[in-house]
Amino acid sequence: MRPLLLCILLLAWAFAAPALASDLLILQSSRSPVYAEALRGLRAAARTNEQPLVLSDYAEVDVQRLVREERPRLVVAVGDQALIACRKIREVPVVTMLSLSLSQKPQSDRVGGVSMVASPERYMELFAQLGAKQVGVLYDPKLSGLYxxxxxxxxxxxxxxxxMEPVRHSRDLQGKLEKLKGEVDLLWLLPDSTVVTTVNMEALLLFSMTQGIPAVTFTGQYLKNGAAASLDVDPYDIGVQTGELVFSLLRSGASQKIPMLDPRKVRLQVNESVLRKLRLKMP
Structure with missing residues (x-):
């Protein structure tokens, strides 16, 4: 009887083993407070069993092997480095949040998530409120072309x-700004790493001031430096929105195309001093 009992136990373990796999493998780029806030939102919206991993804690991580071993139903990539690390995953869908790379180039149908940039529609509504008709924007086609x-x-x-003036190297920015002189009544700054560098931000905001036009940015941190307004995303709500997407995918079997979503919650911040100086008013 003892060999038969052992055989039964082994068979039971074999059939039960897949159930031990996590619903989610969460790959976090680094230990950022912003990422932590987004994950708090995700966990509030989708109560699942998970296996978290912070990539910056390790010199190297073989994500493909990890997926094969952990057998998650979904991978959640938090931040750009995590999404880059997932680029070769084919076994399971990847849902990402707080990654600029999501909207930079076409992704597989098995990769989607929530963008970290306010939708173009929200920006256009703001530009219209500011009375802008000619909006200038500098961008790297590889990074911001699709957006x-x-x-x-x-x-x-x-x-x-x-x-739209393409900037393929950060050193080319000044020459591109010259082309916008007298041609635009608002300067739009995107989270484009080729354009938005420490040195370039000074030049961009100086251009705004000397030309007497408002600069609209993607984060309120530039308001103190002279930007007129910003549309900030809410990391916690991006986490909640991602969690709702994850829950829906897990419930449906995650077999359909993974959508790419705009953040639904955006906060407008303004620099009242700059608006007064430019004689602009928000309705």
């Missing part, structure tokens, strides 16, 4: 013209 393609369609619907 601006969407923005151009939204701009037309709002009666706004986008003057």
């Amino acid at each position: 601006l393609k969407r923005a151009a369609a939204e701009a037309a619907d709002h009666g706004i013209t986008l003057t």
Whole structure:
């Protein structure tokens, strides 16, 4: 009887083993407070069993092997480095949040998530409120080209013209700014790492001041340096939105195309001093 009992136990373990796999493998780029806040939101919206891993804690992580061993139903990538580490995963879908890379180039149908940039529509609504008709934007086509393609369609619907100057190297920014002189009535700053460097931000905001036009940015941290307004995303709500997507995918079997979503909660911040100086008012 003892060999038979052992055989039964082994078979039971074999059939039960897949159930031990986590619903989620959470890959976090680093121990950032912003990431922690987003994960707090995700866990509030999707109560699942998970296996978390912070990539910056290790010199190297073989993510493909980890997926094979852990057998998660979904991978959640938090931040750019985590999404980059997932680029070769084919076994399971990848849902990402707080990653600029999500909207930079076409992804597999098995990769999606919540962007960390306010939708083009929200920006166009703000530009219209500021009375802007000619909006200048500098961008790296590799990083922001797809987003601006969407923005151009939204701009037309709002009666706004986008003057888009490609910047393929950060040192080219000054020459591109010269082309915008006298041609635009608002400067739009995107979270584009080629354009937005420490040195370039000084030049961009100086251009705004000397040309007497408002600069609208993606984060309120630049308001104190002279930006007129910003549209900030809420990391916690991005986490909640991602968690809701994860819950839906787990419930449906995660077999469909993973959508790419805009953040639903955006906070407008303004620099009242700059707006007064430019004689602009928010309705």
